[in-house]
Amino acid sequence: xxxxxxxLTLGEPEVVGIHPAPGVSxxxxxxxxxxxxxxxxxxxxxxxxKRAALASLSPAEPERFEYTPGKxxxxxxxxxxxxxxxxxxxxxxGINVEGFDPATASVFVAREDRFLGTLEIKDVVRGEAxxxxxxxxxxxxxxxxxxxxxxxxxxxxxxxxxxxxxxAEMLPDQKLDKVKTLxxxxxxxxxxxxGINDAPALAQAEVGIAMGSGTEVARESADVVLLGNDLLKxxxxxxxxxxxxxxxxxxxxxxLLVDGAGVxxxxxxxxxxxxxxxxxVTSELVFILNSARLLPGRQLASRIARLPRSGGGSCWRAAxxxxxxx
Numbered sequence: 571x572x573x574x575x576x577x578l579t580l581g582e583p584e585v586v587g588i589h590p591a592p593g594v595s596x597x598x599x600x601x602x603x604x605x606x607x608x609x610x611x612x613x614x615x616x617x618x619x620k621r622a623a624l625a626s627l628s629p630a631e632p633e634r635f636e637y638t639p640g641k642x643x644x645x646x647x648x649x650x651x652x653x654x655x656x657x658x659x660x661x662x663x664g665i666n667v668e669g670f671d672p673a674t675a676s677v678f679v680a681r682e683d684r685f686l687g688t689l690e691i692k693d694v695v696r697g698e699a700x701x702x703x704x705x706x707x708x709x710x711x712x713x714x715x716x717x718x719x720x721x722x723x724x725x726x727x728x729x730x731x732x733x734x735x736x737x738a739e740m741l742p743d744q745k746l747d748k749v750k751t752l753x754x755x756x757x758x759x760x761x762x763x764x765g766i767n768d769a770p771a772l773a774q775a776e777v778g779i780a781m782g783s784g785t786e787v788a789r790e791s792a793d794v795v796l797l798g799n800d801l802l803k804x805x806x807x808x809x810x811x812x813x814x815x816x817x818x819x820x821x822x823x824x825x826l827l828v829d830g831a832g833v834x835x836x837x838x839x840x841x842x843x844x845x846x847x848x849x850x851v852t853s854e855l856v857f858i859l860n861s862a863r864l865l866p867g868r869q870l871a872s873r874i875a876r877l878p879r880s881g882g883g884s885c886w887r888a889a890x891x892x893x894x895x896x
Contacts, residue, residue, distance in 0.1 A: 571749065571771065573763035574717035574727055577781055577801075579693035581613045581764070585621035587674050587690030597627060599687045603679045604629035606643040606654035614677060615643075617691055639767045640718045640741035642677075653680045656718070656739065660685065673722050692723075695730060702801035703731045709808065711760075716745050718767060746770040762804065764788050779804055814864055821857045828853040 575581055590599040604622035607615035608631055622629055632645035632652070641662075642655010653663055657678050660667050665680045676691040703713055715736035717724045724738035737748060749771045752759050761768065761775035764784030769791040772778030780792035781799050789795050796803050832849060835841045841849075 571714045571716055571745075571752075571759060571761045571775070572733070573761075573765065573768050574715060574719060574724065575613055575693060576764040576784065576799075577762055578699045578715070578727060578731060579695050581693065581783070583613055583617045583691045583693040585617050585689055586692050588621075588687070589671065589674055589690065590687035591669065591685050594686045597625065599679055599689070600625060601627045601629050602652055602681050602686055603654050603677065603689060605632055605647045606635075606645045606652045606679075608632060609635050610637065610643060613693070614691055618677070618689065640744075650682045654678070657720075658739065672720065675720060676723065695727060696799070696801065698800055698802045700731050702805050703733060705802070705805045706808075707732075707734070709805075709812075714748075716740050716748060716771070742767045742770050746774055749774045762801075763792075810864075817861060817864060821860060824853070824857060824860075 572578055575583070585600075588596045588600055590596050600618070600622050603618050604627060607618045608629055610616075619629075630647055632647050634646040636644045638644075638655070638659070640656070641659040642653065644659075644663075645652050645654075653660055653665065654677060657667055657675070660678050660680050663680070663683070665683055665685055667678055667680075667685050669685075670678070670688050674690040675688040677689040679686045679689065706713055712735070713733045715724060715728050715731075715733045717727075717736070717738055718740055719738060721738040724736045727733070728736040737744075740748070745768065749759050749761060753774075753776075759775040760777040760779060761771045762779045762781070763769075763772055764781035766785050766787050768780075769785075769787045772780060772788060772791040777794065778792035779794045779796065780788045782796050783799050784795075794804075794807070796807075828849065832841065832846055836846060
């Protein structure tokens with residue numbers, strides 16, 4: 571399961587369209603949204619503030635500020651209540667948002683129970699995201715996109731990257747419920763994310779993977795933290811982990827077979843101590859050489875990921891909880 575903003579995309583969105591409601595100026599719409607976003611650290615908020623600066627607007631500091639993850643912001647300015655966020659947030663406040671174009675609506679803006687319009691914000695998909703998704707699918711992993719954005723935005727990204735399935739307008743608790751639902755169906759889930767919204771799902775999944783530039787909450791909730799933001803590093807880490815798991819299984823089964831056969835032969839007097847020692851040492855040498863096949867990837871694996879909470883073998887144990895290719 572994959573988050574969108576900051577995971578599949580660069581997390582540096584831009585305002586590409588301002589769509590005011592009838593009787594509302596573009597400056598009033600943009601200024602109102604910028605007031606609410608001034609204290610925000612969300613990538614969408616930074617995009618709005620950047621566009622306001624380009625328009626030479628100087629938004630006031632809000633008098634109060636309340637952020638609901640996955641929905642948006644409710645704040646106060648000049649004695650008026652401002653709501654900026656998802657359609658669900660405005661509808662929750664009883665504000666009529668009819669008349670907008672779903673294809674261009676990313677952020678909804680209202681002031682004093684009046685719908686002012688929408689802002690169209692787009693993010694750039696990471697250059698390596700398509701290759702990473704394709705590689706995961708070749709490894710027989712089903713890819714699912716979870717995002718708090720609108721269905722149109724989610725559909726566009728999902729089609730662009732050929733993601734198997736997507737779910738839009740997801741709140742943090744809904745992402746968590748989706749992970750639990752899949753687990754209840756017997757699926758093993760890996761969650762990749764970077765934001766506060768993703769933390770509950772990261773903690774619930776069998777394997778939680780946080781992007782290196784993600785929030786501290788996301789990194790603490792994850793089992794694996796990527797160094798940097800290249801999704802191909804996650805793919806490579808999974809490949810190394812699977813290879814390690816296969817070699818461990820080969821050595822384990824080989825040891826049981828050799829030792830079991832040796833015990834049986836010794837019990838029937840077929841083996842003398844000298845031959846038994848030779849077989850034992852030879853088999854151990856074979857297993858050591860088999861393990862040595864991992865050595866070229868050891869430094870690569872150390873550069874790919876670090877583990878914030880567990881010991882050095884946790885990456886491989888985490889990968890073992892995912893479907894493997896034998």
